Amino acid sequence: MIRKLILSLCVALGCVACEETLPAYNTSWCGVQFELDETSLNPEVYSYSFVGKDEALTKDTIWLTVRPQGVLPEKSSRIKLEQYVGQEWKYIYGDDGLIADSILRVIPRQAEAGVHYVPFDDERLAELLTLDAGELEARIPVIVLRDQSLRDTTYTLFFRIVDSEDLKAGDEKRCNIELRIADCLSRPSAWDDWFFAGIWSRVRHEFMIKVTGEDWDNEFIGSLDQNTRNYYLYVFNRELRKENAERAEQGLPPLRVDPNDPNSELTFPTVAYW
Structure with missing residues (x-):
């Protein structure tokens, strides 16, 4: 009997200890992430080509959907995007067909700000890269530019949502986009x-x-x-x-x-x- 009482007391004390170590739930976290097509094998990959467009067209806009995460913002909040360097692992196989070595390499032909797209910190985009108060989704632009280099080569823009002064970046898997830009068939x-x-x-x-x-x-x-x-x-x-x-x-x-x-x-x- 005494043994059972001691065990019960230990369990109770253990539960109290667990409750005291649990972190407090954050009720003020505001985040944002892209709304991706879950039916696609590569939902984070987008393509745009100027092929077939009027020759006078020098730039175009791609609209992407974002959704808030956590608490809905109570004011118009800034969404911050940044370009990053796209990299990939290249695997080297031995005679036995197994991986013998690997190299992390920079993916070639990456888009250049001001040449292939309007930089994300351009003041013309400031009012468009926002999530309004109470808004359950928003469409934000990426403006691509028709540079001569796209005539025979596809360039890739790797970019992501990062923390702004108003909104945190959401799920990493839903914050990264790979946009292929071309003026030739791709x-x-x-x-x-x-x-x-x-x-x-x-x-x-x-x-x-x-x-x-x-x-x-x-x-x-x-x-x-x-x-x-x-x-x-x-x-x-x-x-x-x-x-x-x-x-x-x-x-x-x-x-x-x-x-x-x-x-x-x-x-x-x-x-x-x-």
Whole structure:
């Protein structure tokens, strides 16, 4: 009996000790993070291309959605963005197929402020990079610039939400964005390795634009349902047969993904499985 009383007392004292060590709940924390598309394999990756836009267009705006976290701000609060250096691990494999070494390298061709995009501290953006009092979501801009260097190269802007004087950065996984900027054909972020029309290549992309008159950018891809995808696959296969027949009459080989590789003939699936 005495032993049971001692055990009960120890448990009670232990619980009290636990309660005393718990940190106080922060009821004043205000944060913000991006609203990302959870259906995408790479929701943090965005693409923008000036291809197909009027030649007089020298800049354009990409709007991103943010949501508050914690307590809703009671005043108009500043959202702070900053560019960071994108890096990736490059793995070196041994003869046994196992990783023998690794190198952390800087990803090449990163966007330059004032050349490929308007700097985030530009005073023209100050009123737009805000979250108003009581607002459950806001759209904030990234302004991209049409530099000559984009004509043949895709540049990537790595940026993130960081703490401002008003708002803290939210979940790290939802505060980082990778934006690919180009004025030449480049793979849209919505075109992953399981894309219904096949793995991306410039020849494939150009052919799809040619036969449909659509840009096949993220916005257009996102508008397609399965029936529409199947329709387009029918069109691609039909028009590819015509194209190759015309090429044969001219003594040319079938259209190839790589013109220098005879084993890379362009093909399309017949059915979209998703």
